[in-house]
Amino acid sequence: MTEELEDEKLLHKFEQIADRLSEKGYAIVDNFLEAQEVRNLLDVLTHHQEQGTFKKAGIGASNQLQVDKEVRGDYIRWIEPQNALSPTQVFLDRMNEVMRYINRTCYLGLKDYEFHFTVYPPGSVYQRHIDQFKTNDHRKLSFIFYLNEGWLPEHGGNLRLYLPKENGEEEEVDILPIAGRLACFRADLIPHEVLAATRHRYSLTGWMLDQLKELTFL
Numbered sequence: 336m337t338e339e340l341e342d343e344k345l346l347h348k349f350e351q352i353a354d355r356l357s358e359k360g361y362a363i364v365d366n367f368l369e370a371q372e373v374r375n376l377l378d379v380l381t382h383h384q385e386q387g388t389f390k391k392a393g394i395g396a397s398n399q400l401q402v403d404k405e406v407r408g409d410y411i412r413w414i415e416p417q418n419a420l421s422p423t424q425v426f427l428d429r430m431n432e433v434m435r436y437i438n439r440t441c442y443l444g445l446k447d448y449e450f451h452f453t454v455y456p457p458g459s460v461y462q463r464h465i466d467q468f469k470t471n472d473h474r475k476l477s478f479i480f481y482l483n484e485g486w487l488p489e490h491g492g493n494l495r496l497y498l499p500k501e502n503g504e505e506e507e508v509d510i511l512p513i514a515g516r517l518a519c520f521r522a523d524l525i526p527h528e529v530l531a532a533t534r535h536r537y538s539l540t541g542w543m544l545d546q547l548k549e550l551t552f553l
């Protein structure tokens with residue numbers, strides 16, 4: 336593929352994200368990275384797992400950490416951009432481009448982002464929640480990038496969004512966590528949950544913030 340055509344395709348993906356976010360409050364884009372780039376990210380995740388650096392995820396802001404298996408069963412490892420391995424850097428660079436594009440078109444005033452690697456063991460869930468902390472509302476957009484090759488509907492593990500409708504009811508949207516798929520939604524508006532899967536479910540999860548990360552404790 337020529338470089339120009341590649342740029343055009345990428346721009347189209349950014350447009351899709353921005354348009355769908357402003358129209359519907361969520362967006363799904365497939366093949367957000369090349370298949371090989373997705374595989375490289377899964378290799379990095381596996382490497383971090385072998386290092387034993389994943390931790391059981393908690394609920395709420397870090398200073399009121401609570402670990403509750405019923406509510407949330409995933410394991411996470413935060414990314415430190417300054418120490419990121421090159422496949423992770425490729426992902427972060429792409430997210431940076433997304434952030435700049437969204438800022439030019441959606442005026443959300445995004446200033447920074449934070450991401451972690453995520454593993455849901457078989458049978459684990461994340462019960463219905465929204466991603467904005469009560470004590471810290473700097474998370475504007477939520478992003479999940481899935482790394483699961485050969486994922487089939489019978490494996491379960493959907494991300495289920497509950498979209499508010501005008502009549503006060505909700506519309507459910509189910510999203511399979513397939514390799515190369517990026518899901519994003521308004522962190523302040525859209526309740527969602529992760530359903531149990533029969534396989535390990537791998538992803539990168541993160542947020543775009545309207546404040547620099549090092550200031551979000553303010």
Ligand SMILES: O=C(O)CCC(=O)C(=O)O
Binds near residue numbers: 461493529540
């Ligand atoms: O993995 C997903 O599909 C969603 C994860 C999620 O909701 C969260 O980490 O807050």
Ligand SMILES: [Fe+2]
Binds near residue numbers: 464465466477527
């Ligand atoms: Fe969430």
